[in-house]
Amino acid sequence: MERYRLLIYGARQIVQVTDSSNVEYLRGYHQMNSIKVLDSDKCELAVLVDNDGKIAEIGHNSELLAKADEGGCGSQISANGGVLLPGLVDAHSHPVFAGDRVHEFAMKLAGATYMQVQEAGGGILFTMEKTRAASDDELLHGFENVALEMLKSGTTTLEAKSGYGLDTESEMKMLGVIDMAADYLPLEVSGTFCGGHAIPKGSTEERQTKMIIDEMIPAIVAEKNDGRFASIENIDVFCEKGNFEVESSKRILEAGKKAGLSVNFHAEELNRTGGAEMGAAIKAKAMSHLEQISDEGIAAMAASGSVAVLLPTTAFMLRLKPPPARKLIDDGVIVALGSDFNPNAYCLAMPMVMHLACVQMHMSMSEALVASTINAAHSLARGKTHGAICKGRNADIIIVDAPRWEHLIYQFGCHNAIIKHVIKNGNLVYTKPT
Known part of the structure; x- marks a missing residue:
């Protein structure tokens, strides 16, 4: 042999x-x-x-x-x-969905904000409707095409979120697609449950929070107990003003952590909420975005060892202030990068993410590479092997x-x-x- x-x-x-x-x-x-x-x-x-x-x-x-x-x-x-x-590690992506949001691009170019697009019936909730209506095979085929394009750009390990179902049945469908794909794709997948991505029309923050804690997370645990969902490793929530506020986000994340999922969530993207301090307090493995993080949040993340997953494509496409990468690095926070691939930020390539990180966030090329390899791997509990x-x-x-x-x-x-x-x-x- x-x-x-x-x-x-x-x-x-x-x-x-x-x-x-x-x-x-x-x-x-x-x-x-x-x-x-x-x-x-x-x-x-x-x-x-x-x-x-x-x-x-x-x-x-x-x-x-x-x-x-x-x-x-x-x-x-x-x-x-x-x-x-x-091999490059993409620490944050939303690669399972149906439809696209090309029609929203003109709205953003005309000055519409992220939340204005969502309030007009677009954004996450538009993709939710398309994704709920799609079959497993349609979602699987779409994810496969995305993953293979990412592979050509050097990505060998990918964090992949659900979050366009937003009810128990549809979220389980998305997680099932992620888990099926993880079995045969030529790149490695770390799946993330993101049932707290948005609040559907007709629901409330409290109703969605209870559904996630009382229905969705137990359903994931049941799948794992039956030998499925091995690739579903993390829990995410979009902690944001007017979405899941800090206290609701904390309840969801702690319930996921209790169920054995690693805490890896959206924080401080559009407004300064104190989400970073909350995440550090509950020992989150990673937090993403952080465009609006405070000095106190940075200090808390440095002390807790939580990874800051920065997403330069989002700031670029939404014309947001980029996250303070230099201060995060200089103050001792572990910094990683992700593509944030999704219908709102259609970027498949980590080399472009690294370039934007250098130009827009003033990272050196060495820092960008570290953030796209070992540090991104660490955000997915693979820092010693990848x-x-x-x-x-x-x-x-x-x-x-x-x-x-x-x-x-x-x-x-x-x-x-x-x-x-x-x-x-x-x-x-x-x-x-x-």
Whole structure:
């Protein structure tokens, strides 16, 4: 039996991010700007992957070719002088829905706010109607198409939310689709229950809160007890003024946490509510958006270790003030990035997210990469296994046809032209057509 699954050789650079299997995240200016990068002008760097999909060795062509020959190796890939980077981790997305919201784009360009669009019958509630009416197969097919496009852009691990059902039956349908897709998609899925995404017309905050706590969460627990929903790992709520206020959000999140779900929620996007302080107090794993976070909220997140998942596409498309990435980083908050892919922010590509993070939020390229690899993995409880090219970690690797790794971020769009191969758990899952 062959000992090794894959050998990648002939690389000019290997961006490890960290060379420690014990590091779960990098925080602060110094750590995020001191990533581990191996260089070889002669393109002699190589990675050897065990049969279990873990990285066995990182070294030079000659030594690892010899080991591969000695132990037997299933396949070999030449990097042809390119760069190896960790597979990208998208820490926040809404990829399961029906219909689109192209018609709302003109409203936003004319100056309509997010909440004005929703009050006019658009936004989340428009997508809710389309999603409720869609079949499982329609939703599954749509999710599959989205995931495969994300894969081509280098994403190997994806956080995927429900939240366009907003009643028990429809939310269970969405979670079922996420769980089914997780079984066969070539990228890894961390599913999130987001039944507290919005309040449907005719309902109230209290009625929806009770439905989530008394019906939806118990239904998820029942599915898990029956051996399903293994990929559903997190609970989310859109904690916002006029939606689920801080106290209701706290009740929902604590009920989800009690049921074994990791707390990972929307906070401080449109208004300063104190959601960040609440999340820190209940030891939330992660909070997203944070455009309106206060200095007190930043201090609370730094103390609690909660991850700030920043979404530059949202601020860009809604013309919002970007979240204070520099202060979050400099004050010691663990910062990650996500695409926020959804009908309102139709961005599939983490390289574009990283570019926007650098330009709009004043992050360095190194910080953006860390936030899209090991820190994003940490927000999904995968910080020790994903997000770095390091011995013992999962072999999630992208091969980029460029002289330096920074080209993946520097290039705004057309990144598919330079992403040559995508590898997940040591398996080649995408090759750019020639």
